Amino acid sequence: MKPDTRTAMRQLMAQVRAAIPFDAPAAQVCTGTCARCSMKLLEFLGTELQAWEYHLDAGEKPTLGDLSRLARTSRKVYAVLERNGLVACES
Numbered sequence: 001m002k003p004d005t006r007t008a009m010r011q012l013m014a015q016v017r018a019a020i021p022f023d024a025p026a027a028q029v030c031t032g033t034c035a036r037c038s039m040k041l042l043e044f045l046g047t048e049l050q051a052w053e054y055h056l057d058a059g060e061k062p063t064l065g066d067l068s069r070l071a072r073t074s075r076k077v078y079a080v081l082e083r084n085g086l087v088a089c090e091s
Contacts, residue, residue, distance in 0.1 A: 009062045009070070013049050016074045021086055022046055029086060036080045045077045 003011065021029075022042055029038050048070065052062070081087045 005062045005064065005067060006056055008067055009052060009056060012067060012071060012074075013052060016045070016049060016070075019087070020045065020074070020078060020081065024086065036084070038081055038084050038086055041077045041080055045074060048073065 020042070024042075026039065029042065052070065055062070078087060
């Protein structure tokens with residue numbers, strides 16, 4: 001049986017938090033040579049996760065589109081962090 005969208009969103013959020021180094025020191029995140037600003041992307045994605053945490057705690061039910069958008073955004077941020085050497089390359 002598939003989980004409801006609230007459960008799926010919480011699972012997705014846990015996976016994102018486990019895969020992306022939100023607690024990395026600023027000196028490691030901002031090395032000065034990057035394709036995109038890793039610090040801003042981490043802040044943006046962290047804000048998105050916090051907003052969804054708030055909405056879920058308030059009883060809101062995300063749609064499949066919401067899940068898809070958060071997953072797509074997370075994958076894009078992960079790809080940039082990978083290019084900038086902040087996460088291990090998964091081949």
